Amino acid sequence: MKRIVSSLMLLILLMGCAAIHPPGEIQQTTAPEISKKETTIEVLQANLDQENVILPNSVGVLPFQEKGEETGLGLAASEFFSANLGLVDDLNLIDLSTTSVLDAEFATFSPDKKQKALHAEQIVTGYVTQSGGKLFINGLLRSAETTDYEPLAVLDGEQSDFFRLVADLDIRFLEKRGVTVTQEMADQFYTVPTEKIEAYILYAKGRQAEYLGNFDEAKAAYQEASEIDPDFEEAKESNQRVEQQMTASTDVVTAPQPQTQSTSEDLFASPIEQPPSIEEKNVPATGNTGTVTIRMDLP
Secondary structure, eight states, X not given: OHHHHHHXXXXXXXXXXXXXXXXXXXXXXXXXXXXXXXXXXXXXXXHHTSTTOOOTTEEEEOOOEEESSOOSHHHHHHHHHHHHHTTOTTSEEEOHHHHHHHHHHOTTSOHHHHHHHHTOSEEEEEEEEEETTEEXXXXXXXXXXXXXXXXXXXXXXXXXXXXXXXXXXXXXXXXXXXXXXXXXXXXXXXXXXXXXHHHHHHHHHHHHHHHTTOHHHHHHHHHHHHHHOTTOHHHHHHHHHHHHHHHTSEEEEEEEOOOOBSOSTTTTSSOOOOOOOOOOOOOOSSSOOOOOOOEEOOO
């Protein structure tokens, strides 16, 4: 859009000239731009130069890791855990697109350095293990005043209990913050986004790929998730969103042609089309996003 506005201003200034070269055909050219991932990296690096800056009531969720077999349940746990916290109005939740870039690009950072880069009051992460037919989810918590991660909870059950276990971990975290979880809030946390855990794993992988700018990989994951569960709305909406991002890689610019015109009558005869605006929206993992009333019992 800036490129179009600049061209129009230049043409207005030239209207008083004796010979004017009118705009020629509209051509599609690739516009150089900084990706969201690159911008995030710059912000994280700049944050490290700011001492003792903490966003009030902020929490960053780093991707959960996996011990043993790589199943994708780690990414799924961090996605669902973060989506539930996104329903809590009194939290400043740092978007997973930021924490995922931090985890991918600055893996060697110490816990303290990661927390400074996020300006987070708290960081939550953990790991998922499958052993002997059981599923274990270990939550870890780091606050600004601690030197390392501390245990948040260790939860276990069957793989079919996955969403319930992650929702339990959300509640443990909020209770540790002194938040009383209402029945309304709990009902939202325990809402299952899909009955097919394999579809949600693919959805979480797609989200991770999208955060890192790998749109082809994200699209493939969303499509497969939708095929496994055609009723999985979040996967279908995410697929549509990433398709928009993939088709928005070009800008419409004016390419002047060397033609002589003595008047400016036809200067704006052909309307210049504006590129469609792309609206990004944060797609929660749960279908119910009603207003949540929270009772705070601070220690």
